[in-house]
Amino acid sequence: MPKTVLLIDDEQGFLEPLADALEYEGHRVLKARSASEGLALLKAERIDLVTIDIMLDPGPELAGSVDEHNAGLFLCRYVQKNYPKMDAFCISVVTDVGLIRQIEACGVRFLRKGETPLRTVLNMLRSRLTGLAYSSEREKRRKDDAGVGD
Amino acid sequence: MPTESTDVYDLKRQIERLEKECEGLQQRLSDVERDRVEYLQNVSHQIVAPLNAIKWHIENLTETRVSIDRAKKVLRSIYSQATLAAHLAKNFRLMSNLETEHALSALKEPLQEVELCRLLVNLADDFQPLAWDRDIKIVVDDNPFASAPPVLAMRPLIIQVFSNIIENAVKYADSGTTILISGEYVSGSDCVVVRIKDRGISLTEADTKKVSQRGFRTDEAKRKYPAGTGFGLYIARRIIELHEGSITCEMRNLDVVFSVTLSVRGLEGKARTRSAKDRSAN
Numbered sequence: 413m414p415k416t417v418l419l420i421d422d423e424q425g426f427l428e429p430l431a432d433a434l435e436y437e438g439h440r441v442l443k444a445r446s447a448s449e450g451l452a453l454l455k456a457e458r459i460d461l462v463t464i465d466i467m468l469d470p471g472p473e474l475a476g477s478v479d480e481h482n483a484g485l486f487l488c489r490y491v492q493k494n495y496p497k498m499d500a501f502c503i504s505v506v507t508d509v510g511l512i513r514q515i516e517a518c519g520v521r522f523l524r525k526g527e528t529p530l531r532t533v534l535n536m537l538r539s540r541l542t543g544l545a546y547s548s549e550r551e552k553r554r555k556d557d558a559g560v561g562d
Numbered sequence: 563m564p565t566e567s568t569d570v571y572d573l574k575r576q577i578e579r580l581e582k583e584c585e586g587l588q589q590r591l592s593d594v595e596r597d598r599v600e601y602l603q604n605v606s607h608q609i610v611a612p613l614n615a616i617k618w619h620i621e622n623l624t625e626t627r628v629s630i631d632r633a634k635k636v637l638r639s640i641y642s643q644a645t646l647a648a649h650l651a652k653n654f655r656l657m658s659n660l661e662t663e664h665a666l667s668a669l670k671e672p673l674q675e676v677e678l679c680r681l682l683v684n685l686a687d688d689f690q691p692l693a694w695d696r697d698i699k700i701v702v703d704d705n706p707f708a709s710a711p712p713v714l715a716m717r718p719l720i721i722q723v724f725s726n727i728i729e730n731a732v733k734y735a736d737s738g739t740t741i742l743i744s745g746e747y748v749s750g751s752d753c754v755v756v757r758i759k760d761r762g763i764s765l766t767e768a769d770t771k772k773v774s775q776r777g778f779r780t781d782e783a784k785r786k787y788p789a790g791t792g793f794g795l796y797i798a799r800r801i802i803e804l805h806e807g808s809i810t811c812e813m814r815n816l817d818v819v820f821s822v823t824l825s826v827r828g829l830e831g832k833a834r835t836r837s838a839k840d841r842s843a844n
Binding site for chain 1: 603607610611612614615616617618619621622625626627628632636639643695696784785786787
């Protein structure tokens with residue numbers, strides 16, 4: 413069943429391929445390029461799953477009140493507080509262990525951008541969206557069915 | 563004549579002073595080390611990010627079924643990310659040479675005639691896929707730019723100057739706007755002036771004076787693009803200084819305008835002097 417996914421990231425190079433792949437699977441994808449845009453969509457739409465970047469443009473509404481080096485952390489906390497049942501992932505390049513702990517303390521799964529292959533990210537998101545456990549075997553069958561080879 | 567106890571006292575005072583100095587130096591060293599780590603993290607992120615984005619694009623092409631139109635769009639994105647990666651790698655190579663005067667000689671290249679209009683058209687085409695990602699158009703107004711005479715310059719370095727200014731404009735211009743590049747020959751000073759205009763960031767007069775300082779970034783620029791280093795325009799200024807030209811920045815209404823002035827014959831005389839010296843040395 414198609415779900416609505418919100419991707420919050422100001423790096424087009426990562427946003428587009430992830431959006432493409434999720435749309436290909438039939439999901440409705442919303443994109444936000446700043447924390448302010450992300451916040452507005454969280455409030456206005458019924459979101460099933462959100463992915464959040466950390467080093468993010470706060471955008472006009474949050475400028476001054478949110479640090480641009482971790483505007484995404486503000487969103488992680490906002491989601492935890494206001495939408496505790498929403499599936500949330502953080503996809504970011506941050507390496508600061510303290511910061512990653514703060515992200516995970518919000519109940520948000522951390523995936524390192526760049527190091528994590530797109531297929532791994534998709535498998536993780538798919539697992540949350542479908543409620544089925546992560547399985548590389550099922551992933552292989554899905555691709556075999558679709559006629560897509562490795 | 564000092565007693566033994568006075569000598570010991572003086573020595574103690576001296577050791578205490580040296581210990582304090584040592585503490586101060588250790589503090590400065592750890593500050594420098596922190597800045598260095600931050601700089602390397604930024605550099606590494608900026609170079610690695612486009613390469614990782616390319617990997618995701620390729621996975622996207624190979625893992626999912628895509629239409630020809632969609633594949634073309636993905637390939638354009640790969641091209642734009644590769645442009646960015648190559649551009650940044652050149653910047654960081656230049657950065658290490660520009661920091662020290664003795665290393666500047668490593669940068670020196672033979673002067674050659676450079677047609678700036680043609681060069682800017684090529685760069686506009688190179689950066690346009692990146693600009694399209696943000697719905698930004700790059701336009702070169704070739705009238706009267708195309709009729710300007712060539713300038714004598716170190717071509718690869720001049721390419722980097724204009725790449726940096728255009729990349730900066732693409733990064734900070736508002737979506738849906740146009741970056742306008744124009745130029746003209748100024749016969750009185752025998753110079754070619756190139757202007758690059760974009761709309762996106764608002765600079766104060768003080769900011770316009772500081773934009774090409776090493777590491778300077780306005781608060782608005784940091785908000786729009788947190789991972790930047792503030793080196794692009796610094797590199798551009800240093801290269802233009804090597805050519806004894808000028809680079810200025812000003813606000814015209816809501817637009818940021820960079821003007822680069824290069825003399826048509828500015829370094830010609832010096833080049834001749836150098837080659838004459840080289841000949842006599844040989």
